[in-house]
Amino acid sequence: MRIEPIPGIGPYRRLLLDMAQERSVEALLHLIVDRLSQLPEAALARVWLLDRGDICPTCPMIAQCPDQTACLHLVSSAGRSLEDERDWSGLGGRFRRFPIGVYKVGLIASRAEAIEVPDLQEDGTWLADPGWARRERIRGFAGQPLLHRGQVLGVLGVFLRARLDGDLLVWLRMIADHAAAAIANARAFEEIERLRNRVELENVYLRDEVKAASAFGDIVGNSPALRGVLEQVDLVGPTDAGVLILGESGTGKELIARALHEQGGRRNGPMIKVNCASVPRELFESEFFGHARGSFSGAVRDRIGRFELAAGGTLFLDEVGEIPLDMQGKLLRVLQERTFERVGEERSRTVDVRIIAATNQNLKAEVDGGRFRQDLYYRLSVFPIVVPPLRDRIDDVPLLAAHFMRLSCRRLGIPECLLSPAHVSELQSYTWPGNIRELQNVIERAAIASRTGLLRLDLPASVNARTPQHSGAFGAEPKGAGSPIAAGRLFSYAEVESLERENLLAALRFTHWKVSGKGGAAELLGVKATTLASRIKAMGIQRPD
Known part of the structure; x- marks a missing residue:
């Protein structure tokens, strides 16, 4: 050659x-x-x-x-x-x-x-x-x-x-x-590209977390049912034990997961959420563990999985019952061995996360039906916590309603609307199906509508609902099934007077202290201007300088 x-x-x-x-x-x-x-x-x-x-x-x-x-x-x-x-x-x-x-x-x-x-x-x-x-x-x-x-x-x-x-x-x-x-x-x-991708993903997750956190705000309530849940949170929160949060949809399971994360030693680490119900079946492995570039069609670059993003913190598996059966074995392996491989990679990676899971399903029945692995069920449910539905927390409805009203008025940029005793009675008389978001939606609709007139509640139709119509800001309390006695709550005269005074002040501030005429406080509250003037005088309310 x-x-x-x-x-x-x-x-x-x-x-x-x-x-x-x-x-x-x-x-x-x-x-x-x-x-x-x-x-x-x-x-x-x-x-x-x-x-x-x-x-x-x-x-x-x-x-x-x-x-x-x-x-x-x-x-x-x-x-x-x-x-x-x-x-x-x-x-x-x-x-x-x-x-x-x-x-x-x-x-x-x-x-x-x-x-x-x-x-x-x-x-x-x-x-x-x-x-x-x-x-x-x-x-x-x-x-x-x-x-x-x-x-x-x-x-x-x-x-x-x-x-x-x-x-x-x-x-x-x-x-x-x-x-x-x-x-x-x-x-x-x-490395810069990897970190940039990680930051982008974390920003997406953090935006979702902020959005989810603002949905309910902080945990609000003082009912015996809620106090029992919070005692369990205080007990297991500081540990690294796996927790399975059970409860109906919209009862605040994610808030409980966040409280568990904040109680533990991982509070300075991230809390990453996976909504298992929204992940396509064929993308579960990539979503959990990430993938290497070129590992499948559309994998144009390396992607970090949720487990890796949650390293040093907490991974919250919401709707865990929706994980496909063939994926449950891989999840169990990660929980047991703390190692995983990205899709398309052979290199094993080590991860240290705390797992908190939540579901609205009866996982025990799913296990009995062969749709959920028994070993994974026992691994996840080391410490189960049952979140009560709103219908079992009727005592918390006034606090929740006031909290949602403050949030709604703040978002809408309007003066805070105050709920009258009649409004509170109406809310407590309704048989809530369990979803706290429904209460939030009712309050937000009322706040939006209050900008054009009297604050009224538009409760969803329900065969079990008892929804009396209140007779105005100063009207008599509804009688019968919708009365405060039927709702299990009586308001003292001082409480009624305090609520009426706060409601009057809110109406006057909203109308810039215009009492009568179109757009005045009397029209807003649905009473005669003379009646409203008398009440203002009787309560000693004076317009500030």
Whole structure:
């Protein structure tokens, strides 16, 4: 075979310029070996990078390996066989790993020094496979350490079918120096991109958390049923025990999960939520564990999973009963072993998270029906907490209603509307199906409507509802089933007078102290202007200066 002379400096300069433009480590490595392998005298160009030991039990060089914690990983290869034109771009084979200090490649990494063999015919004893060198007519070898700021990143090796030339050595040294810097820069860019993607995902999750947190606000109420739940939160919150929150939809299970997170030692870490009911079946694994770029159609870049995002904090699995059966085994493995792999990756990652799950289903019945794994059920329900529905927390309705009214008026930018005793009685007389969001919606609709007239409640129709119509801001309390007695609550005269005074002040502030006429407080409250003036005088209410 006729060996062409080494070309001029043009190809090397182009390689150096192109290397500086690369932002991907993988693309950079392919660029280096592809260009070097295209030199007429080159047979094989390879790059090994230093990484942790990963295949030690099956590595053919394990007997020679002095330290199994790290070794050289073959990450890029290019060349072609002289015998059968076989492509050498594969990353498998006996030399896909080199122990540090073993053979010439390993010695380059351990000593951080270049090794050059100008003519293997004079010195071929060091070769790991002398037969391969004879068959492929390998004559020269140049190995350069990839050094960046005094740290060995890996080794660049080039096998030649010609005697090693001095000019090529100079260029290979320069290429290795630039390659090390380019690899470090590309890794930095990839890390920045990874962190940017993580921040973007965390921002999405945090926006969802803020939105969810503002839906109910803080946990509001003082009923015996709620106090019992909060006592359980105080008991298990400071631990890392798994908690299964049970309750009907909209009862505030996420608020309880957030309270558990804030009580524990992970409060400074993130609380990441997965709504299992909204994840497509085929994307569960990617959603939980993340995926590598190119692992499936549409995976255009690496993606961090929710487990990884929740590291050091809490992962809240809402609607956990919706997880597909085939995914439950993988979830159980992560909970038991604290390790997982991204989709499309073989490398195991370790994660430390606390799991809090919630469901509105009867998981025990799902287990009995074979739709939920029993071992996962027991793993999740170390400490179950049952959140009571609103119908079992009627004593909390006045506090919740007032809280939602404050939030609604603040969002709408209007003066705070106060609920009269009649309004409170009406709310407590309604048989709530259990969903606190329904109460919030009722209050928000009333606040919106109050801008154009009297504050009225529009309770949803229900066969069990007892919804009396109040007779105005100063009217008599409704009688019969909807009375305060039927609702289990009597208001003292002082309470009624205080509520009436606050309601009057709110109406006057809203109308800028206009009592009569169109848009005045009397019209807003649905009473005669003379009656309202008398009440204002009797209560000693005076317009501020």
